[in-house]
Amino acid sequence: MGTATRQQEVLEELRRQIHRIERRPARREGYLASGRPEVDALLPDGGFPRGALSALSGGPASGKTGVALSALREAQAGGALAAYVDGRGELYPPAALALGVDLARLLIVRPERGPPRGARDRDRDRDRGARDGALPGLWAAEVLLASGAFAAVAIDVPLHDLPAARAEAMLRRLRAAAEKGGAAALLLAAPGGPAIPAALRLDLDGARLRPALRAVGGEEDDRGA
């Protein structure tokens, strides 16, 4: 009798798991090529990990956006969707098109000026001093990553404008959302910002004639150079 009851419990649990799986998009596994051989050569396993957060760190003209766009182009292979959270409002889509990104399958999220609609008063108090694009952009990135509908999401928000502790907490949520949804999350970060809980960090320096690339792998926080 006990064995039959136990079997029934196991069956029920399996049914629940199957139901959960069937209701969610399948997770992606593996790595996403950057689309640039010189970058892939530096990355462990030859690409950005799917289902994880990677950081592309560099100054305003370091080349990190170009690397992210090339990776989004690779992600779109096979008809998948990609997204770019443009918290600074600076992405120039014609350049993305020139790099081979399919604009019809690239969702661009560019939060409008002003605090997020529907924010409760206490959130508004905590956000005092935060730039318009940071929190809404991070929230949008979390929604996109957790959905599982996108193969890759690039995130460019002004992290410097948030208190460090708040930014780090939001970034941990992004990491969790990437793990849940299976997308490759690519955070574009300026040097010296908050600690980023990235599985991989790529430092770019476009100041010299030949870009200097440095890839750092690891799970724990690693402040930008």
Added chain:
Amino acid sequence: MAPERRAPRVLALVVPALPLQRILRTRPSAGPLGVVSEGVVHHANAPALAAGVRPGDSLVQARAACAAMSAEPLDPAADRSALRALAEALMGLAPAVELAPPDALFLDAAGARLAGSDAEASERTLAERVLGICRHMGYQGRVAVADGKAVSLALARHAGRERTRVAPGEGALSLSSLPLEALDLPAEVARWLSAVGIDRVGALAALPAETLAHRFGAAGSAAGRLARGEDSRPLVPFAPETFPHERWDLDGSDVGVLSSTEPLLFAVKRLADRVAARLAGRGLGASRLRLTLFLDPRGEERVDLPLARPGAEAALWLVPLRERLGGLRLPAPVRGLDLAVVEAAEVHAEQLAVGDRPEVARALDVALSRLSARLGDGSIFAAESADRHRPESAYRAGPFRRASADRCAMPGEEAPPSGRPTRLVDPPRPVVALGEGGRLTSLRVEGKARSVLAISGPERLAGEWWSEPFDRDYYRARLEGLGELWIYRDGRDGRLWIHGFFD
């Protein structure tokens, strides 16, 4: 001689005691209740019937039988709205739906045969689906499929079963045992027939046609034809004139006034399900909704909800509605709700591309709805190239549609210009340049002078003389410690500006 028109196959749906059912949708556990007009009880619910109230009783008699009975006024306008709402929800099932007030609808059942070679099975499936939608909208109905409107309506009302189907050509036989009142005859005809002892449809059908024509003229002839199941009248299709909306007055219902988000969402869900069903029936999808919350004792709060994609799936509306309601601070409890479609568009069943999975499509729809509700319509888009020389106008924001995301670039589409920065600053930033011997040697950027390591250009971009003329010479400048910038010299005043970064 014109060929005789055959009676069309018609499904009649009757909602018994529609006025009572409409009220009980929001008060399912009400005590004794009667629907009253001009002092007469028209309908009574089960507790009232059990207490001895009967339709046709005066209000005084009803109260004598059941002192606790609450009297709700008959509201023909509300009942007509309810019937129209039901018709909307059913429009997707048949080529034509006709209103037959006060409590019935006709659907063209001829199309059911197209769904499969077995006409009987197809008509039974249609009947099941009609009853299912009826229940979804909160009503219990009865259906009958037969030749012609009169036969199907008579059977739906009087056959005593939830579902009735009569094979083609057997209408007269099916009617024969029904009471005369099933035909809804003119009063004078009905009185005479009753006086001569004819109380069944079959007996009327047996009367010679000349006798009825001689006694009552055209009305008599028509009565005879109905009794013989001859009714070739076509359906008059219902065409809704407005977008659907559903309202629920909570005060006085089983729910009562609401003060917190979760119960409010539950109530909104019920309205959303019905509005979505009505839209789906019309082949429409909502692209903007308006939820009005009526506050207790007065005042209202309005929530406008743009949707990322037109759709008629209530579950997708609830995601952004939850976001918006969660952020609301209501000054008073809510005593009523109204959910209305403000904008709608035709929606067509989308073919999923090879490799598409429905769960991915649904997850995308949910994500887009949440983003649109929280950040605003204009915050999410797909960029489209624009044929403009002014760099900041070389693209425009268009809607991000899942269907168009399957489109590949068509041959012949213009290739984008090369040499464009990945980041464009808006507005352009002024920059101070230092030069030597006519050569640009350094730029002051972000408060610091940086040497120019390399420079290429110019690329002249100019135009739009008819509106906002511009004249710029663009350069790519690599700066020490920074990288490559896109700068331009304005031809109108010679000033230098940073327009982008090759990041």
